[in-house]
Amino acid sequence: SKASLLLDTSERRATVLATGPRHEVERHPAARNAIVRSLPNSVVFPALVNAHTHLDLTHIGPRDFDPARGFGSFVDLVRTERAVEDAHIAASVSRRLALLLAGGTGAVGDIAGAPRGIPSLVPLRVLNSRAMPGVSFIEFFAIGKGEHGGLSRMLGALDSPDCAAGCAQPGLQPHATNTVSLGAFDRAVNEAAARGLRLSTHLAETPEEREFIAHASGPQRELLERLGVWSDDILRDIGRGKTPVAHMSDVLRRAPFVVAHVNDASDADIELLANSGATVVYCPRASAYFQQERAFGPHRYLDMIRAGVPVALGTDSIINLPTPDRISVLDEMRFLHARDGAAPDLLLRLAT
Numbered sequence: 001s002k003a004s005l006l007l008d009t010s011e012r013r014a015t016v017l018a019t020g021p022r023h024e025v026e027r028h029p030a031a032r033n034a035i036v037r038s039l040p041n042s043v044v045f046p047a048l049v050n051a052h053t054h055l056d057l058t059h060i061g062p063r064d065f066d067p068a069r070g071f072g073s074f075v076d077l078v079r080t081e082r083a084v085e086d087a088h089i090a091a092s093v094s095r096r097l098a099l100l101l102a103g104g105t106g107a108v109g110d111i112a113g114a115p116r117g118i119p120s121l122v123p124l125r126v127l128n129s130r131a132m133p134g135v136s137f138i139e140f141f142a143i144g145k146g147e148h149g150g151l152s153r154m155l156g157a158l159d160s161p162d163c164a165a166g167c168a169q170p171g172l173q174p175h176a177t178n179t180v181s182l183g184a185f186d187r188a189v190n191e192a193a194a195r196g197l198r199l200s201t202h203l204a205e206t207p208e209e210r211e212f213i214a215h216a217s218g219p220q221r222e223l224l225e226r227l228g229v230w231s232d233d234i235l236r237d238i239g240r241g242k243t244p245v246a247h248m249s250d251v252l253r254r255a256p257f258v259v260a261h262v263n264d265a266s267d268a269d270i271e272l273l274a275n276s277g278a279t280v281v282y283c284p285r286a287s288a289y290f291q292q293e294r295a296f297g298p299h300r301y302l303d304m305i306r307a308g309v310p311v312a313l314g315t316d317s318i319i320n321l322p323t324p325d326r327i328s329v330l331d332e333m334r335f336l337h338a339r340d341g342a343a344p345d346l347l348l349r350l351a352t
Contacts, residue, residue: 003019003020003021003039003040003044004019004020004022004025004037004038004039005018005019005025005036005037005039005044006018006019006025006026006028006030006031006034006035007034007035007036007037008030008033008034008035009034010033016044017030017034019044022036022038043104043330045104045330045348046106046348046352047104047105047106047107047352048103048104048105048106048328048329048330048351048352049105049106049107049108049109049312049313049329049351049352050100050103050105050107050108050109050313050314050315050327050328050329051108051109051279051281051312051313051314051329052109052111052200052258052260052261052281052283052312052314053096053100053108053109053110053111053314053315053316053317053327054110054111054113054316054317055092055096055097055108055110055111055112055123055126056082056083056089056092056093056096056112056113056115056120056122056123057078057082057092057113057317057318057319058092058093058095058096058099058317058318059083059088059091059092059095060077060078060081060082060317060318060319061318061324062319062320062321062322062324063077063319065289065290065291065320067290067291067294070208070219071206071207071208071219071290072219072220072222072223074290075223077319078319082113082115083115084115084116086120086122089115089120089122089123090122090125090126093122093123093126093127094126094130096318096327097126097127097130097132099318099325099326100327100328102325102326102327102328103323103326103328103329103331104328104330105327105328105329106133107132107133107134108127108132108133108134108135109134109135109137109171109200109258109281109314110123110127110134110135110136110137110168111137111139111173111200111260112124112136112137112138112139112173113139114139114140114141114153114175117141117146117149117150117153118153119138119139119140119154119156119157120138120139120157121136121138121157121160121162121163121170123136124136124138124162124163124164124168124170125162127166127167127168128164128166128167128168131166131167132167132168133167133168134168134169135168135169135170135171135198135200136168136169136170136171137171137172137173137198137200138154138157138158138163138170138172138173139173139175140153140154140157140172140173140174140175140180140188141175141179141180142154142174142179142180142181142184142187143178143179143180143181143184143224143229143234144181144224144229144230144231144233144234145228145229145230145231146227146229147181147183147184150180150184151184151187154172154188154191155191158170158172158191158195158197169197169198170197171192171197171198171199171200172188172191172192172197172198172199172200173199173200173201174188174199174201175201175202176201176202176203176205176209177201177203177209177212177213177244177247177248178208178209178212178213178220178224179224180201181237182237182247182250182251185201185248185251186251186254189251189254189255192255193255198258199255199256199257199258200257200258200259200260201248201257201258201259201260202259202260202261203244203245203257203259203260203261203262204243204244204245204259204261204262204264204265204269205260205261205262205263205264205292206263206264206290206292206295207264207295207296208220209244209264210243210244210264210295212238213238213242213243213244213247214238214239214240214241214242214243215239215241216234216235216238216239217239243264243265243266243268243269244264245262245264245265245266245269245273246268246269246272249272249276252272252273252276252278253275253276256276256277256278256279257276257278257279258278258279258281258312259273259278259279259281260280260281260283260314260316261281261282261283261286261287262280262282262304263287263292263295263296263299264292264295264296265296265300265303265304270300270303270304270307270309271307273304273307273309274304274307274308274309278309279309279310279311279312280301280304280309280310280311280312281311281312281313281314282299282301282311282312282313282314282350283313283314283315283316283320283332284299284313284335284336284339285315285316285320285321285322285331285332285335286314286315286316286317286320287299288335289320290320301350302340302342305346311350312351313329313332313333313350313351314329314332315327315328315329315331315332329350329351330351333347333348333350333351
């Protein structure tokens with residue numbers, strides 16, 4: 001906690017030459033021509049990677065969650081309170097970037113949400129204007145009566161001149177199994193392959209998703225009916241008793257996805273993920289916030305790693321975080337170390 005850094009800045013970048021108490025650092029042979037910087041209240045890390053977050057929801061701020069009301073209450077909160085105007089989205093993303101930097105983030109996998117069902121390129125523009133490396137996954141919804149329109153809006157965003165790579169790259173995010181049909185997932189895979197884009201989705205996140213995929217019932221179906229997009233054509237893909245991961249098996253085999261959460265994972269699901277080349281992004285504090293262990297038991301991230309599934313860490317949105325002054329996967333590491341006794345070297349690997 002009282003370390004100093006000896007920095008070589010001769011080539012327009014800071015290289016750490018030594019760390020330790022200031023009197024020891026100053027005895028280093030290179031100390032005469034280098035900079036000594038005291039960091040008494042800091043932790044020195046490689047740049048951390050926040051592999052799944054929602055920058056555009058930052059303005060909502062931390063909120064309590066009532067598990068008795070179900071995940072649908074959270075969905076309604078986001079739909080009601082998310083920013084929809086470009087200027088407001090940009091302000092929310094900019095605020096979030098400041099919190100990411102305060103948390104030691106060096107690269108980000110951001111989910112650029114689709115307010116009112118319209119994919120947004122604002123987060124990508126902000127990331128590039130602030131020189132934040134990473135991927136801005138452009139989100140879209142396409143299921144039932146909304147499938148054709150959702151795909152058209154997705155293609156319009158990808159064809160826009162604003163969908164340009166800079167320090168951050170554009171990616172593609174079919175939202176989730178309960179809001180995107182398998183046919184629309186296939187279209188996303190084709191477009192990503194043609195355009196050289198990375199793919200991401202939410203997968204196996206909630207009990208409501210499991211019920212919808214396995215039995216074609218529950219709050220997720222009710223939401224689609226309430227939004228006026230339900231169609232019995234959806235029943236061609238769901239209601240067959242499958243898990244969300246098994247439901248996605250053919251899609252996952254076609255392209256390497258980044259899949260967020262995966263709170264719900266059987267042995268067979270983990271084997272499928274290992275064979276597909278998917279990367280799981282685990283958001284520990286988000287899973288705890290939504291009390292997913294009550295439905296699924298402890299998250300199986302260690303089993304996934306042992307099976308050969310790459311696992312990274314994310315924070316999800318600020319809504320589920322108790323640290324309003326920063327957004328950092330270091331806090332996810334601390335959480336896992338305190339709860340599970342996870343080894344520091346493993347945690348550093350997951351966070352970078």
